[in-house]
Amino acid sequence: MKCLLTLITALAMTAGFAKAADAPPNIVFILSDDQAYTDYGFMDHPVIKTPNLDKLAARSAVFTRGHVPTALCRPSLATLATGRYAHQHMISGNDPASDLGKNSPGYDALRERLISHFDKQPTLPKLLGEKGYLSHQSGKWWEGSFQRGGFTHGMTRGFPEKGGRHGDDGLKIGREGLQPIYDFVDHAQSEKKPFYLWYSPFMPHTPHTPPERLLAKYRDKVDSLNVAKYYAMCEWFDETCGQLLDYLDQKGLTENTLVYYICDNGWIQDPDSKGYALRSKQSPNEGGTRQPIMLSWPGVIKPGKRDDLVSSIDLMPTLLSAAGARIPENLPGVDLMPLLRDGKKLERDTIYGETFDHDVANVDKPEDSLLFRWVIEGNWKLLLTYDGQLGANYAKTHPRTEKRPQLYDLSADPQENQNLAKDHPEIVKRLADKIAAWWPVTERQVFTEWSDEPKNWK
Known part of the structure; x- marks a missing residue:
């Protein structure tokens, strides 16, 4: 009986796929x-x-x-x-x-x-x-x-x-x-x-x-x-x-x-x-x-x-x-x-994202409004902060209080309260390299952990 049920289920799924292919x-x-x-x-x-x-x-x-x-x-x-x-x-x-x-x-x-x-x-x-x-x-x-x-x-x-x-x-x-x-x-x-x-x-x-x-x-x-x-x-x-x-x-x-x-x-x-x-x-x-x-x-x-x-x-x-x-x-x-x-x-374990100002500084060049790029690899998440133009709208609601790299372990800290960047510089570097390979930014500068001033990440 169990084998018969398995066969019926398989046939039903096959019929479903045929339906999808036909219409x-x-x-x-x-x-x-x-x-x-x-x-x-x-x-x-x-x-x-x-x-x-x-x-x-x-x-x-x-x-x-x-x-x-x-x-x-x-x-x-x-x-x-x-x-x-x-x-x-x-x-x-x-x-x-x-x-x-x-x-x-x-x-x-x-x-x-x-x-x-x-x-x-x-x-x-x-x-x-x-x-x-x-x-x-x-x-x-x-x-x-x-x-x-x-x-x-x-x-x-x-x-x-x-x-x-x-x-x-x-x-x-x-x-x-x-x-x-x-x-x-x-x-x-x-x-x-x-x-x-x-x-x-x-x-x-x-x-x-x-x-x-x-x-x-x-x-x-x-x-x-x-x-x-x-x-x-x-x-x-x-x-x-x-x-x-x-x-x-x-x-x-x-x-x-x-x-x-x-x-x-x-x-x-x-x-x-x-x-x-x-x-x-x-x-x-x-x-x-x-x-x-x-x-x-x-x-x-x-x-x-x-x-x-x-x-x-x-x-x-x-x-x-x-x-x-x-x-x-x-x-x-x-x-x-x-x-x-x-x-x-899904075999892929990495996704990427980007944050720009609410107001577009240059309609032909998104990079001019770039504020953040981020990557999640497994449970590690890295945020990098950039010196893109900051309009009044964003400045009121999202001040860049933490400019330096932010690294979070989402499995232990889903609210992103504990920045682990200083404790894991090798992970920061590896994930930053991934971000750079995903979308190379040519003119905007990133704030690094070594200074409050923006510098290019090499």
Whole structure:
């Protein structure tokens, strides 16, 4: 009987793979906006309730040590759309620096030039379009209109339209229901086309304005009203995810839909203000860059929690592989599909990241705004601090109080409180060499452990 069950299971899995090969999966992307990696039920948060994402996690491969290379929304989203690091796609910050002439015709020209770098990249929607996919954008989107990103359908008018910056009309999604998504899914079904859906609501992002019914659940569980509002926003966002996933289920689409999930960057709520605390958003610390990554495709992707080091750069080749679409040459990420199918361990043990100022000092040269580069190898994490131009926005929220190299053992110190650089100079040197080989920086200088003044690291 045991052998018979094993044979039946094997045949079922084979059938699942045949289904995937015969019909490309629908692909649904769920992107949270400003949420810490800890702030989910499936990540064992003691207070926040996320039952719908917990349900998704139960049927997903969950990479609990996922990361984004850049902990700021615009460059993070550009990486998700292109599969490249910010220094490659050239979208290093949210806006050109205001001292370059904000509200002037010249400033608008800089905004256009920044988007033009993105135009040169083969985006995920464009590549899926080559395979016959229809695609829909909703929520956050910075790079002009949805059409400019390669989507066939969408909500964002984008720059240079009035109010076009980071989503405009698209920011209604989630907070004001999901009808545009439902309409698109129905349209794709009527056209008998596979579809790609970009669901990136302005949630739990500020303004933290949750329904009172949800805020009431958290008022007495924490000492800060600001924290209670943020927690309630996380649950409100989770509700909208449940509405989306339930709709797919009602339409009989769950079995042949690959759902993937991540957040653009971390957020640690400041209990004394409406903003975020240090070492979260915009920061190279784990509170800014670490994000769980989930991928679900019933019958194809093996569910379970995994501790492999993965990055959002891995999602582009993985999704194109799942769809049987063309994968551009020289993408820095790894196609995870073979591992997702059989549950094997990822052999790569190193990932990289970079932090730039919120405001772009030079739209043609990301290096001019470079503040940090970092690497994680196993459980070792090294942060290097650079002398890039520091705008007023970042200076207020992330003063470079520790300029010299920071080395942390994440297994013993996940909060990165104990800098071990002085105790392990050989590890600092080895990891610094890895960073230099990953992305050679030619003009910016790094602060070393020997001096508070910047010096080139040789």
